[in-house]
Amino acid sequence: MILGMDTSSDTMTIALFHEGVVLGEYTTNLKKNHSVRLLKAIASLMEECGVKPTDLEKIAVAKGPGSYTGLRIGVTVAKTMAWDAKIPIVGVSSLALLAENGLYFSGKVVALMDARRGNVYAGVYQANSNHDKMENIVTDSHIALTDLLEPFKESKEAILFIGTLTEQICDTVSETLGERAIFARADTTYSQASTLVKLAEKLDGELADNFVPDYLKLAEAESKWLESRRSE
Secondary structure, eight states: OEEEEEOSSSEEEEEEEETTEEEEEEEEEOSSOGGGTHHHHHHHHHHHTTOOGGGOOEEEEEOOSSOHHHHHHHHHHHHHHHHHHTOOEEEEOHHHHHHGGGTTOSSEEEEEEEEETTEEEEEEEEEOTTSSOEEEEEEEEEEEHHHHHGGGTTOOSOEEEEEOOOHHHHHHHHHHHGGGEEEOOGGGSSOOHHHHHHHHTTOOOBOGGGOOOOOSSOOHHHHHHHHHHHHO
16 A cells, blocks of 8 residues: 655645555645645545555655745655654655656656746656656756756757746747647646556655655755855
């Protein structure tokens, strides 16, 4: 039995998975505080599916990048549950989860999340020849949107963008790539824990004590503190 959760963005999604079947999934895509909702949602889903904490064999969690606060909430809950139950924890890239929504697209898939000030968290993925697995072909990074798009300028291929598709981001992408830019439908722009648990099934995981999220950049408070130390 695997419990999976992702709180790395406004989306909060959890799922239970057992022997190839998603037993249940709960997903909201709201600007609400995950910290007061996540544990209640987990308890409710487990009760509805008739699953006890002792039934769990693995905990899966989106390990980032994403919202600094959101990541800490999901990772803290996942680590605590895995540590208490003495079971492995499996981390999956938040961008890889988004990219899975483009599994049946024939070209490159850019999974991205808004990182503010013209920057994004992004990774480039493409389905393998069997279209049963997404492969990361450009490592996840924190990057300026204009720099992300630069390598695609000379390409003639259509490129699918999935994730944070704000008006500003879409305008910049369209101005750079024109009709070659394809934007995912609204119902495929956020992650689903059902995808997370299916990916986690094939991964061994690690001890909760050793698990750390992938922030890809410092929190704003840390960055300002370091900058003040340099100026001194």
